[in-house]
Amino acid sequence: MTAEMIVVIIAIILMLVGLFFEIVRPDLLVFGTLFFFLMMGYVNTEQALTGFSNEGMLTVALLFIISGVFERSGLIERLIGKFLANTKSERGALVKLLIPISTFSAFLNNTPIVVTLTPIIKKWASEQKISPSKFLIPLSYASIIGGTITLMGTSTNLVVNGLLQQEGKEFTFFQLAWVGLPVTLIGLVYLILFSPKILPNNQSLIEKVKKNTKDYLSEIVVTYEFPHNGQTVEQAGLRNLKGLYLIEIIRENRSITPVTGETTIYHGDRLLFTGMLSTIADLQKRKGLTLDTGTDLSLNDVEQQDAPLVEAVVSHQSYLIGKTIKQSRFREKYNAAVLAVHRNDERVQGKIGDITPKAGDLLLLVTGQDFDPNQEHRDFYTTSPIEEQKFYESENKGWLALILLLSMIALVTFQVISIFKAMVIAVGVLIAIKAISPKQAKQSVQFQVLLLIASALGIGNVIKETGTAQFLGATIVESLAPLGVLAILASIYVMTNVFTELITNNAAAVIMFPIGIEVASKVNLDPIGMAVLVAVAASASFLSPIGYQTNLIVYGPGGYTFKDYIKTGLPLTFIVMITTIGIVYLKYI
Known part of the structure; x- marks a missing residue:
């Protein structure tokens, strides 16, 4: 040798x-x-x-x-x-x-x-x-x-x-x-x-989470004493909370998700948090924020607010691997908020934004109206039915x-x-014959696989x-x-x-x-x-x-x-x- x-x-x-x-x-x-x-x-x-x-x-x-x-x-x-x-x-x-x-x-x-x-x-x-x-x-x-x-x-x-x-x-x-x-x-x-x-x-995963909603969700009501009315999430100091992640704002029966640092907060808003919920007590000490224990908001309620829950599996070639959810700017990039991360059939503990996904991890997402289940780079595969999803082409073109x-x-x-x-x-x-456009053809090619x-x-x-x-x-x-x-x-x-x-x-x-x-x-x-x-x-x-x-x-x-x-x-x-x-x-x- x-x-x-x-x-x-x-x-x-x-x-x-x-x-x-x-x-x-x-x-x-x-x-x-x-x-x-x-x-x-x-x-x-x-x-x-x-x-x-x-x-x-x-x-x-x-x-x-x-x-x-x-x-x-x-x-x-x-x-x-x-x-x-x-x-x-x-x-x-x-x-x-x-x-x-x-x-x-x-x-x-x-x-x-x-x-x-x-x-x-x-x-x-x-x-x-x-x-x-x-x-x-x-x-x-x-x-x-x-x-x-x-x-x-x-x-x-x-x-x-x-x-x-x-x-x-x-x-x-x-x-x-x-x-x-x-x-x-x-x-x-x-x-x-x-x-x-x-x-x-x-x-x-959705069924498991629905049975244990209180382990995943906490609701904070913004009262009229809140000093940051009309300011953004960033300005109100709700952007980088230790152990908590703001995934949705419910305003007059309207859902705002995903929540970004530029989203504005107003009196009467209901803020939905996930993450290390043991730290929720620290948040409700802030003036104008009250933990709502009487509404019993569930994941079914979240889905009814036009924010469907979607399961997604992180792929081998994902952009998310090696970065925390926060570093990948998940909410802005995919128009969805991560509610939970499961690995080996167990929930990954800790603040959602600090979790670093691995290939095979199952993400539970609260999705916005512009969420694309078929994202261009296949960073994850959606594995739950999406009622609003429409096929791009007709069945006849499939037969052709x-x-x-x-x-x-x-x-x-x-x-x-x-x-x-x-x-x-x-x-x-x-x-x-326009069964697929050049842009769609490019999106279909998994370039990471070809490089491998x-x-x-x-x-x-x-x-x-x-x-x-x-x-x-x-x-x-x-x-x-x-x-x-x-x-x-x-x-x-x-x-x-x-x-x-x-x-x-x-x-x-x-x-x-x-x-x-x-x-x-x-x-x-x-x-x-x-x-x-x-x-x-x-x-x-x-x-x-x-x-x-x-x-x-x-x-x-x-x-x-x-x-x-x-x-x-x-x-x-x-x-x-x-x-x-x-x-x-x-x-x-």
């Missing part, structure tokens, strides 16, 4: 630790690691930046736009809503939910599918008096395994295909279906039969987009054109060019050769899967691909077979909420703990692993 290899391995380990502990946003951390390697001279500029022109990465960008059309049309939500309409039982609902979800996920980005269906499932479960936690993890898992069926099923498949093209080979459109279809069928049977017995009966997509898939399947060219044509047509993929591809080149992949591949083969090829395949699968659970699926695939290819050459395995193994292992994240975006999205709304993912996901992990290794061994050795 050379000194260069040692530095590369140490740097990658530090990057993995940083990703696990969420020191900074994943895309910035991976890009920073790539920049370090570039400065050290381990790769040249072309090798480091090759990921930014990689066909797989660019195809992912185009698929974001196509998924954006479906998200705006509301087509998938309406179809699933109709499927669930007359369903009463848990297993019946799972059948009607998971089969179409896994099918949709084979052809569309599963993240927007899970985002848009989570509030629908929660609303349906509430109407049927069934816990939504019985459905949300199965929703995520079904979308993951469905994505293993086709080349475009997940960004990971496209990234691995881009790496494979550098080796002079590539996937056909349904190449992964040899593994993905059996995995999906067996996985769905497991989820439908067994997940209802394993998963907990949890209430939604579906027909166009299926036509392009047919051309790719019969190898008339490449998947990249097919997606370029599809996006061009969708923009030309492109940077990870550069790091993959570092692992390959420095000889690190060859060294690690040879070490694995030499160590496990006495146990046979199956043991070697299992080691690559497990390593990839562990990386996926700890970091992200795309980063795991890019790190393990060059090592896997070296191993494949030494055990006479077709590189296509190793690429399939790595792609499936990188997607099969079932043991934690942090390895895969869809698991993170349902984490807070389902009120889950890490233990719930392990109990439900461990059997599915073994099912997918055994099926994948067995098929790869039989087909590609």
Whole structure:
């Protein structure tokens, strides 16, 4: 092992630790690691930046736009809503939910599918008096395994295909279906039969908070003795209160939210506070402020004041990570006030403005009239129904987009054109017929995800060019050769899967691909077979909420703990692993 290899391995380990502990946003951390390697001279500029022109990465960008059309049309939500309409039982609902979800996920980005269906499932479960936690993890898992069926099923498949093209080979459109279809069928049977017995009966965050309103809300009445009548919140000294957060002002049955430092206060206003309510006694000592204990204002009253309550999950690439709620200027930026923050199904204590959100945190928001549930940068995903929300486009355009997509898939399947060219044509047509505007197309693209993929591809080149992949591949083969090829395949699968659970699926695939290819050459395995193994292992994240975006999205709304993912996901992990290794061994050795 050379000194260069040692530095590369140490740097990658530090990057993995940083990703696990969420020191900074994943895309910035991976890009920073790539920049370090570039400065050290381990790769040249072309090798480091090759990921930014990689066909797989660019195809992912185009698929974001196509998924954006479906998200705006509301087509998938309406179809699933109709499927669930007359369903009463848990297993019946799972059948009607998971089969179409896994099918949709084979052809569309599963993240927007899970985002848009989570509030629908929660609303349906509430109407049927069934816990939504019985459905949300199965929703995520079904979308993951469905994505293993086709080349475009997940960004990971496209990234691995881009790496494979550098080796002079590539996937056909349904190449992964040899593994993905059996995995999906067996996985769905497991989820439908067994997940209802394993998963907990949890209430939604809104329901929990409504049962404990006094732990969250206190009401202060502004009397005629208040010396700051007509002044702003800032001038009245109510802006930076220790342990308290002013989320709403009720004035003559009219709601003012979110409250900013420039909001004016008048006699008769009712001020609604949240936070460390034990300090409310200090506030009512001020002249003209009286704690109202007789009105018994509840969260239902808040909602009736045209300030709907919304649950939102902080995303991996969120602008909020690393900043306190106050530093991020949350109220001004999103036109919403944070009522509570829950992490690991427990409320985060302390003053709301001083809390630093993490990926997966569940925020309970009191929203203003201009609140946008589909904010441009996807800092969080709204997971509760918003009655006023309108779809941007008609359902007809959703059907048109579906027909166009299926036509392009047919051309790719019969190898008339490449998947990249097919997606370029599809996006061009969708923009030309105004199914999506250029602005909406830009908003649909998750640039942080693309930066992560492109940077990870550069790091993959570092692992390959420095000889690190060859060294690690040879070490694995030499160590496990006495146990046979199956043991070697299992080691690559497990390593990839562990990386996926700890970091992200795309980063795991890019790190393990060059090592896997070296191993494949030494055990006479077709590189296509190793690429399939790595792609499936990188997607099969079932043991934690942090390895895969869809698991993170349902984490807070389902009120889950890490233990719930392990109990439900461990059997599915073994099912997918055994099926994948067995098929790869039989087909590609």
